[in-house]
Amino acid sequence: SPSDREACCGTQSSHRLLAYSDALISIIATVMILPVAHTKVEDNEELRQSVQLLLTTKIAVYLMTFLIVTVAWAAHIRLFQVIVRIDDCLALLNLACMMLITFLPYTFSLMATFPNNILGILLFCGCVMVIGVIQSVIVLYAFSRPFLLNEQIQISENQIFYKRHILKVIMRVPIMCLFASIFSFIFFQLSYVILAIVIFLPYISQFIKWCRSKAIGQVEETPDSMLFYTYLPNEPLSKERVEAFSDGVYAIVATLLILDICEDNVPDPTVVQKQFGGNLIAALQVYGPEYLAYFGSFATVGLLWFVHHSLFLHVTKTTRFMGLLNTFSLAFVGGLPLAYQLTHEFPRDSQNELEAIQISCVIIFFAGIFQLIIWVVALYYEQETLHPYVRYGGREHVFMLAKLALYPCVALGTFFLTCILSRFSAPIFHLMEITVPFAFLVLRVLVRIGLALLRLIFCPNRANLKTI
Amino acid sequence: SPSDREACCGTQSSHRLLAYSDALISIIATVMILPVAHTKVEDNEELRQSVQLLLTTKIAVYLMTFLIVTVAWAAHIRLFQVIVRIDDCLALLNLACMMLITFLPYTFSLMATFPNNILGILLFCGCVMVIGVIQSVIVLYAFSRPFLLNEQIQISENQIFYKRHILKVIMRVPIMCLFASIFSFIFFQLSYVILAIVIFLPYISQFIKWCRSKAIGQVEETPDSMLFYTYLPNEPLSKERVEAFSDGVYAIVATLLILDICEDNVPDPTVVQKQFGGNLIAALQVYGPEYLAYFGSFATVGLLWFVHHSLFLHVTKTTRFMGLLNTFSLAFVGGLPLAYQLTHEFPRDSQNELEAIQISCVIIFFAGIFQLIIWVVALYYEQETLHPYVRYGGREHVFMLAKLALYPCVALGTFFLTCILSRFSAPIFHLMEITVPFAFLVLRVLVRIGLALLRLIFCPNRANLKTI
Numbered sequence: 001s002p003s004d005r006e007a008c009c010g011t012q013s014s015h016r017l018l019a020y021s022d023a024l025i026s027i028i029a030t031v032m033i034l035p036v037a038h039t040k041v042e043d044n045e046e047l048r049q050s051v052q053l054l055l056t057t058k059i060a061v062y063l064m065t066f067l068i069v070t071v072a073w074a075a076h077i078r079l080f081q082v083i084v085r086i087d088d089c090l091a092l093l094n095l096a097c098m099m100l101i102t103f104l105p106y107t108f109s110l111m112a113t114f115p116n117n118i119l120g121i122l123l124f125c126g127c128v129m130v131i132g133v134i135q136s137v138i139v140l141y142a143f144s145r146p147f148l149l150n151e152q153i154q155i156s157e158n159q160i161f162y163k164r165h166i167l168k169v170i171m172r173v174p175i176m177c178l179f180a181s182i183f184s185f186i187f188f189q190l191s192y193v194i195l196a197i198v199i200f201l202p203y204i205s206q207f208i209k210w211c212r213s214k215a216i217g218q219v220e221e222t223p224d225s226m227l228f229y230t231y232l233p234n235e236p237l238s239k240e241r242v243e244a245f246s247d248g249v250y251a252i253v254a255t256l257l258i259l260d261i262c263e264d265n266v267p268d269p270t271v272v273q274k275q276f277g278g279n280l281i282a283a284l285q286v287y288g289p290e291y292l293a294y295f296g297s298f299a300t301v302g303l304l305w306f307v308h309h310s311l312f313l314h315v316t317k318t319t320r321f322m323g324l325l326n327t328f329s330l331a332f333v334g335g336l337p338l339a340y341q342l343t344h345e346f347p348r349d350s351q352n353e354l355e356a357i358q359i360s361c362v363i364i365f366f367a368g369i370f371q372l373i374i375w376v377v378a379l380y381y382e383q384e385t386l387h388p389y390v391r392y393g394g395r396e397h398v399f400m401l402a403k404l405a406l407y408p409c410v411a412l413g414t415f416f417l418t419c420i421l422s423r424f425s426a427p428i429f430h431l432m433e434i435t436v437p438f439a440f441l442v443l444r445v446l447v448r449i450g451l452a453l454l455r456l457i458f459c460p461n462r463a464n465l466k467t468i
Numbered sequence: 469s470p471s472d473r474e475a476c477c478g479t480q481s482s483h484r485l486l487a488y489s490d491a492l493i494s495i496i497a498t499v500m501i502l503p504v505a506h507t508k509v510e511d512n513e514e515l516r517q518s519v520q521l522l523l524t525t526k527i528a529v530y531l532m533t534f535l536i537v538t539v540a541w542a543a544h545i546r547l548f549q550v551i552v553r554i555d556d557c558l559a560l561l562n563l564a565c566m567m568l569i570t571f572l573p574y575t576f577s578l579m580a581t582f583p584n585n586i587l588g589i590l591l592f593c594g595c596v597m598v599i600g601v602i603q604s605v606i607v608l609y610a611f612s613r614p615f616l617l618n619e620q621i622q623i624s625e626n627q628i629f630y631k632r633h634i635l636k637v638i639m640r641v642p643i644m645c646l647f648a649s650i651f652s653f654i655f656f657q658l659s660y661v662i663l664a665i666v667i668f669l670p671y672i673s674q675f676i677k678w679c680r681s682k683a684i685g686q687v688e689e690t691p692d693s694m695l696f697y698t699y700l701p702n703e704p705l706s707k708e709r710v711e712a713f714s715d716g717v718y719a720i721v722a723t724l725l726i727l728d729i730c731e732d733n734v735p736d737p738t739v740v741q742k743q744f745g746g747n748l749i750a751a752l753q754v755y756g757p758e759y760l761a762y763f764g765s766f767a768t769v770g771l772l773w774f775v776h777h778s779l780f781l782h783v784t785k786t787t788r789f790m791g792l793l794n795t796f797s798l799a800f801v802g803g804l805p806l807a808y809q810l811t812h813e814f815p816r817d818s819q820n821e822l823e824a825i826q827i828s829c830v831i832i833f834f835a836g837i838f839q840l841i842i843w844v845v846a847l848y849y850e851q852e853t854l855h856p857y858v859r860y861g862g863r864e865h866v867f868m869l870a871k872l873a874l875y876p877c878v879a880l881g882t883f884f885l886t887c888i889l890s891r892f893s894a895p896i897f898h899l900m901e902i903t904v905p906f907a908f909l910v911l912r913v914l915v916r917i918g919l920a921l922l923r924l925i926f927c928p929n930r931a932n933l934k935t936i
Contacts, residue, residue, distance in 0.1 A: 095770040255492060262573050299567070305488060
């Protein structure tokens, strides 16, 4: 019986293992923003110049790390959509895999700091190859105990075909990394090209397929292909795990600022005694902008999470393409700690302060707009991916649009305000951010009034009928 | 119909809101170890002396923060065991609550750094009072829309009784904080006493009840009391949320070290050029102990998570008392980053290094032993709390014991080794940690051999029968 087998073989639901992996990967993906945010920007220097300096290495490292780690995470999802039950051995193999994934950001910073040294490439390729080998072992182990597998594969007659197909897809990346590490000894620039190809491989192969299908005509899919390891944009991506990963990113971003505050903004007792005559309140007033920045930052991240939560509540199926858009949105959310570090670092009413606010607005705008695009893409396949209420014409359709559009609109409005009003300052910006939640509370009322007005303008007869 | 109501009132399952809250609270609880771990210990000084300096303030802040934040978290669980569905308004109120909870560690560091200044107390009490008010608003809001409530309460006739009881329990803390803040102006030492009472209030009232029941005889429970807000040690605590919170703590602890490595241990290109003649490998060899410490730390945290995961897989119900033990275990897990910071900071073969290893062993020992105690406590009520396989006499009983006992035993063994062998060093320690996973892999085999041997010694006849 299955429960007997479960006891003697010690198989377990994989739910918690995946939740833990999601937490680890989301923290690692987001954390490379810290070296960026902690870079001291000199006051006398122009922000633009120093930001350009940052852009060249650290922001690039952050974005690339985020991209690569999410690629590894997507591969992890794909693997554990095939393997749905685990045992102790798989749990330990997965932990080994996680250990190497969390080491990737470091190899990447080495590459960015020493682009001409092959050590970074070798370390990175070494990690990726070992991860690939571990994942292959996981696949071989799971296929040798078929009760660990997805039910669809378990009952399928083509198990060996699936095993080969999955192994082929998994081993493609480590083999290319092997080539990259060999080439690094001969002509290391080529290695970077190979690594870039590795990341964009699924998209490239998808694009080639698309071109071929347009040129030759519709290519029939193999009839046996269930949506595993296809890299089609509508391949399903576990919604639960997309949510868990996003929660991790939002949680770590929301708390990054308070970590800094707890570590740096507790004044030294001797300094308080000497400089402020023992007056703690006066000493803490120096940190005023930091506190305001913290509450503003927490409110913004919390509300972006809230919008994400509202959106995914009505999403019934997540596709690869939606996952990609979600990654872009999260990459910008991860940039928020940098924005807040900048907004409270400059003296009031300086040009730098205005530019820091503008950078914040741009980051918030893109974080919000990608959430909106996820919904638009979901609407495109609304029968499969959306709950009826938020589909076009659904009850919550307009309200959902208003929720998703609020942050892009606020960010855009603030951006133009900073261009017009030169007296606009960071405290005003943070106060604005703290008041946005109230906008969410009255949003439902506002949407109703807006709809009523629209009805009144465009179909006054029906509105009259209703009021009568 | 319920689905209609869901659409028009916009109610939602609270699952993801709670997962996000758990992630936030676990990060905040763990993060106060950073100021401890980042305190530079001077080489020429004796470790013991500096550790004593640390102990007085920073470790106390860490432990108290951990305790207070987990108290807030337990209150949050209790609240959302009563309110099982949410809407937008509750989600926003909860985010406001989270914002204040994440600010608590800062008020606590102020209190610890300036124990004679009342500002820290006032800020702390202010936060707690606002949190209490928000929670009361949440309760009032939820009881005004009963479809948000737990089904048991929804169908109960005593809704008003429950509302009053819950409000009374929730408001007790802010009211005591109000007294504490008033007393702080008159005689501030008393405020600390009141705050300590607030934390231990449930245990004190439970103890008084127990004493009374022993003195007078068994007091009958009110017949209507379902296990909400009772503070009985066997009051259920959502198992899912205990797991989510633990996952968050383990994940952030596992990654704290790589954060430091990514930020501090990428050498400066100019330094590499000048000091090492451009030889990156030589420059990185300086950081060798850090890498080893990272892999050792990740392996230890990962395996402690693995043991926790195995344990909770067989737990069917979590009680308040088990939750408390889990908090103690996690508090020690949170101390691991400090241990690792210490182990790689000292020169090889110094007395300091040995003491750092001993501190690590003590921390690992307690983290492991509290996990073991959770299981022992669960065995005490095994009918309710444990899966049959791990109950006394169950198939997995001995194997579970072996898993839970492995880390305490290894830690104890290592501790005594450091006392005997003066040549024991941090690299050996970290290498040992990396080899422990293999112990887990062969554990099942070892347990079988051990059982067979025991059988052979104590009941040779039965063993002979089996082999025949």
